[in-house]
Amino acid sequence: MSGLQAIRYTRGSLEVLDQLRLPHEHHYDNITxxxxxxxxxKSMRVRGAPAIAIVAALAHAVELHNGACKASTTEKTIAYIESRLDYLFESRPTAVDLGNAISHLKTTVRRVVVSGLDGQAAQEKVIEAYIEAAEEIFRKDTETNLSIGEHGAKWVVENATVQSAEGKVAVLTHCNTGSLATSGHGTALGIIRSLHSAGSLSHAFCTETRPYNQGSRLTAFELVYENIPSTLITDSMAGALFATRKQKDHIAAVIVGADRVVRNGDTANKVGTYALAVLAKYHGIKFVVAAPTTSIDLKTETGFGIKIEERKREELTQISGAVVGANGSVDVSKTARVAIADQRVGVWNPAFDVTPAELIDAVVTERGVVEKGPDGRFDFSGVMPERWAQVAGTA
Known part of the structure; x- marks a missing residue:
């Protein structure tokens, strides 16, 4: 497990690492x-589908623990909790983990048995049930990530078409899917960590992930932090990298995370993922999606049903960061925001794109690896039978 922590929580207290200040400064925001x-x-001080869900769930747990709910009845207490969760959902609607967590938390408080208790005791029981459920989401995410790492590392080694003489593989990842995007270890980056721990990784490449630079700011930082052999490239260099098959570090797999995987396997992830999948397909490189089952949306049949969030124009036309001195040193006390484009130009800035299932070789979950069937579609019934029966089975 990595020593990095994006989220620090004890009952009644939540601290979230401000990832906009990385890699130069570690600062935690106190969320109450x-x-x-x-x-x-919304400001992306925290990002990554699992971390978003955890922060939303725990923030309201902190509110409740500290007495924010002033409702006078059990029914009003439940209504208050649900209204706060509905509000939090709008912070990042594309990330299905958030929606799934909110749905689970609503179901939890509705099912609390309060018969035989007086009003205050009943309300306290509802609030306690919510807090415990939110804390369980946090705890289980770490277990999930470790399992994804184990399953994914094994699959990549067994299915890679190119390996070094020592049986090691080189991989590329996009955006940030490590400890900073989860409760710890990570999803796609968790697979890379597990490959490295097992001695099966020769090299990891990461893209800068424009326009918000999660790869260069965060993934590169995590890889260096853990002494994983790594190289940063720009997004537009991936095709050239894939073509260098005769070099020592030729790529065996592209490993990415997911903000949402729908029923047929279409996957929404950070914009640029789709282009990597097309390039990987052309070059015969395995394309792997790492996604906990909480990121799988069985209600949405195909990628056409995914709502794509658009970000503000300044993310493309401006950039900010710590000031670099004449000697190359970084001064974190000084930051600058500079224009990198004509400020009058029109901008289209989708946060995500959708990769069709036909370009994906495997979806790695905490319950195992799912590959496409003979019909070219993914069948998630084996890793989530109850939800499949409830949702897909009745469609």
Missing amino acids: TSEEAFDCI
Whole structure:
């Protein structure tokens, strides 16, 4: 497990690492309300589908623990909880983990048995049930990530078409899917960590992930932090990298995370993922999606049903960061925001794109690896039978 922590939590207290200040400065925001959590998510001080869900769930748990709910009845207490969760959902609607967590938390409080208790005791029981459920989401995410890493590393080694003489593989990842995007270890980056721990990784490449640079700011930082052999490239260099098959570090697999995987396997992830999948297909490189089952959306049949969030224009036309001195040193006390484009130009800035299932070789979950069937579609019934029966089975 990595020593990095994006989220620090004890009952009644939540601290979230401000990832906009990385890699030059470690600063934790104290989150005490749903409004503060909403702003933290919306501004991308915290990002990554699992981490978003965890922060939203725990922020409201902190609110409740600290007495924010002033409802006078059990029914009003449940209504208050649900209204706060509905508000938090709007902070990042594309990330299905958030929606799934909210749905689970709503179901939890509705099922609390309060018969025989007086009003205050009943309300306290509902609030306690919510807090415990939110804390369980946090705890289980770490277990999930470790399992994804184990399953994914094994699959990549067994299915890679190119390996070094020592049986090691080189991989490429996009965006950030490590400890900073989860409760710990990570999903796609968790697979890379597991490959490295097992001695099966020769090299990891990461893209800068424009326009927000999650790869260069965060993934590169995590790889260096853990002494994993790694190289940063620009997004537009991937095709050239894939073509260098005669070099020592030829790529065996592209490993990415997912903000949403729908029923047929179409996957929404950070914009640029689709282009990598097309390039990987052309070059015969395995394309692997790492996704906990909480990121799988069985209600949406294909990628056409995914709502794609659009970000503000300034992310493309401006950039900010710590000031670099004449000697090359970084001064974190000084930051600058500079224009990198004509500020009058029109901008289209989708946060995600959708990779068709036909370009994906495997979806790695905490319950195992799912590959396409003979019909070219993914069947998730084996890794999530109850949800499959409830949702897909009745469609």
